Amino acid sequence: MAGVLVTPVEPAQAPLLARPHYREGGTSPLVSSLAHVPEALEVTMPFIATVxxxxxxxxxxxxxVILRTSARLECSYCVQTHSSVALDSGLSVAEVRALRGEESLExxxxxxxxxxxxxxxxxVAGTVDPVPAGAGVELREHFSEPEVVELTLLCAATVMLNRYCTALELPASPATLQRLAAEGLL
Amino acid sequence: MSAVAEAIAEGRVGERLWLYPNYHCNLRCTYCLTESAPGVPRRLLEPETILERAHEARALGFTGVGITGGEPFLLDWLPELLAELAQILPVIVLSNATLFTGRRLAALEPLGGLPIHIQISLDSAEPDANDEMRGSGNFAEVVAAIPELLRRGIGVRVATTLEDPASHDPAELDRLCELHRSLGVGDEDHVVRPVIRRGRAAAGGMGVPAGADELDPELTITADGAFASPFGPTVRAGALDTDLLVTRTTSPLAVPAGALVRALGGRAAGHDARLGIR
Known part of the structure; x- marks a missing residue:
């Protein structure tokens, strides 16, 4: 279910353009909130999937990038959801904790x-101040131009999602919370 | 030819653009899709908005405009709007015909001879049976209104909504047809359709189920967004149904029209499971 501001669109009420984004047995709070504006959902979900x-x-x-950004923006939904995704992507519990600011990053x-x-x-995401000139120069020693573009877009898109999910108070799914509890990450 | 014009020309999207100028009504019919009644939220479309959409509709390839609600003739500006709409595209407007007396009837005079049809609900030749669904006194008002409209040169269609047309008593339907003929409405202007199980009818367990697979796609504009059928923007327990919502964006019209075509995907015209009601 979505947060208090927005009632999730239940599968039986899913608009035509939203239906492909509803899986059997339910869908994410992100989809069930965006389904209120199907034309926005129709372009947002492929954008999110691409980025x-x-x-x-x-x-x-x-x-x-996603988990660190979400931790800096203090987005509960994204931190919890991507703690689980990060584990699936090969990060250790200690690395997840560090990205969340609970242990030393170094x-x-x-x-x-x-x-x-x-x-x-x-x-990029940890402050409202302008990104300092030259802050990304060292990044170019390890990442190509296309990679810098993609990673920066990823960070910026995550900021957008962080603010959306936090503002609408979207709750992480029960399955995610169960997983995090088992890993000691709640 | 645009994708929208192509879809209309091929019959994959209905050729008529529907608009809901309002949701409120002076009646409270038992099978009403929109739970319309006096005092419900009006959810108005302004006349300027309706005219803009009609101009866009013609440019996109639509060949007609439909006006429904609510009872559209509760809006004082409706006759003037209809006259202007008729200059853009042929118009059909759905009405309960209970308001066509006095100044409201006089306001319809300029519509005579224009490409406008008023589709009036009449469910039975028996006053009691009709009024049971549509409210006390409805039958008498309708049979009085139809000749008045025809006398003024305004086209009239009669729409009969039945719980189950297939099992309805043929003799009763014959009596209804005799009645509409006697009022001056020919068989070609009489449509019989089932109660749609949405809105108040769904709450009452009436009618046939109707979702995206059963209804012919017809773009429909409301204050709440664009829908895939005039049977789409239904209301149940005060909540708007969104299963047939296409987009919240209604302007420019190309946005919902294009989205409807995309939503239909490769679906062919004339789906077998459709109810075939327009």
Whole structure:
């Protein structure tokens, strides 16, 4: 179910353009809220799938960006949902904790490229101040131009989703919460 | 030819654009799709908005406009709007015909001879049977209104809504046909259709189920958005049904029209399971 501001659109009431996004047995709070405006859902979900989903960049790298961004924006829904996705993408429980700010980032991520990336995410999403000039220069030592573009778009799109999900108070699914409880991540 | 015009020309999308100018009504029919009644939220479309959509509809390839509600003739500006709409596309407007007296009837005078038909609900030749569904006194008002409209050169269609047309008593239907003929409405202007199990009819367990697979796609504009059928923007327990919602965007009309075509995908015209009611 969605949060208090918006009643989720139940499967029987799913608009025509929203129906392909409803799976048998239910759908995500994101879809069931966006279904109120089917033309927005119709373009938003493919956008999210393209930017957040499988691409030329490794899933682990993308989840670093998504989870770290969500933690900086304090989006409960996205932090919980992507803690679970991050585990599926090969991150350890300790790495997830570090991305969430619960443990040392430096200890959890000794590799230079990942530390650089996390520094870039903090510069883009961790403050309302302008991104400092030259902040991403070091990133280019480890990532190509297309990769920098994709990772920055990923960070920015996650910010959008963080604000949407937080504003509408979308709750993580029971299955996600159950998984996180089992991993000690609740 | 645009995808929308092509879909209309091929019959995959209905050639008429429907608009709901309002949801309120002076009656409270037992099978009403929109739970219309006095005092319900009006959800108005302004006349300027309706005219803009009609102009866009013609440009997109639609060949007619349908006006429904609620009871549209509760809106004082409706006759003037109909006259303007008729300059753009032929119009059919659905009405309970209970308001066609006095100044409201006089306001219809300029509509004579224009490409406008008023489709009036009449469910039985027996006053009591008709009024049981549509309210006390409805039968008398309808049979009085039809000749008045015809006398003014306004086209009239009669729509009969039955719980189950297939099992309805043929003799009773014959009596109804004799009645509409005697009022001046020919068989070609009489439609018989089932109660649709949506809105108040669904709450009462009446009628036949009707969703996207059973209804012919006809773009329908309301204050709440665009729907895939005039039977789509139904209301149950005060809540708007969204299963036939196409888009919340209604302007420009190309947005919902294009979305309806996309939503239909490769569906062929004349789906066997459809109820065939328009």
């Amino acid at each position: 957040l989903g499988p691409s030329a960049i490794a899933a682990r790298t993308k989840e670093l 200890e959890a991520f000794p590799a230079e490229d990942e530390r650089m990336l996390l520094g870039w995410v903090d510069a």
